[in-house]
Amino acid sequence: xxxxxxxxxxxxxxxxxxxxxxxxxxxxxxxxxxxxxxxxxxxxxxxxxxxxxxxxxxxxxxxxxxxxxxxxxxxxxxxxxxxxxxxxxxxxxxxxxxxxxxxxxxxxxxxxxxxxxxxxxx
Numbered sequence: 821x822x823x824x825x826x827x828x829x830x831x832x833x834x835x836x837x838x839x840x841x842x843x844x845x846x847x848x849x850x851x852x853x854x855x856x857x858x859x860x861x862x863x864x865x866x867x868x869x870x871x872x873x874x875x876x877x878x879x880x881x882x883x884x885x886x887x888x889x890x891x892x893x894x895x896x897x898x899x900x901x902x903x904x905x906x907x908x909x910x911x912x913x914x915x916x917x918x919x920x921x922x923x924x925x926x927x928x929x930x931x932x933x934x935x936x937x938x939x940x941x942x
């Protein structure tokens with residue numbers, strides 16, 4: 821799903837995108853001429869290999885998502901808080917790309933299967 825930056829109002833626009841069993845539902849709100857804030861919730865399930873024993877298990881996902889989309893190269897300001905920014909260079913926000921990025925960020929974290937969660941110290 822793609823929406824042009826210029827078509828996103830300051831009052832926001834609702835979106836919903838899915839990839840496999842994962843869905844992100846939220847709103848995109850223009851905060852200035854070249855920046856849009858994307859807020860939502862990522863829900864569903866994804867197969868993941870336990871980071872301790874490598875057993876595959878189903879990971880339940882229920883995460884808040886807050887991403888900023890920039891129309892072109894983002895130039896950070898001195899002293900500004902670190903933001904989660906995705907840069908787009910074709911004048912449109914691709915919500916499928918944002919979902920894929922957030923899903924890969926989730927997968928890169930440590931997740932343990934039920935058996936390994938029972939082991940003390942994990």
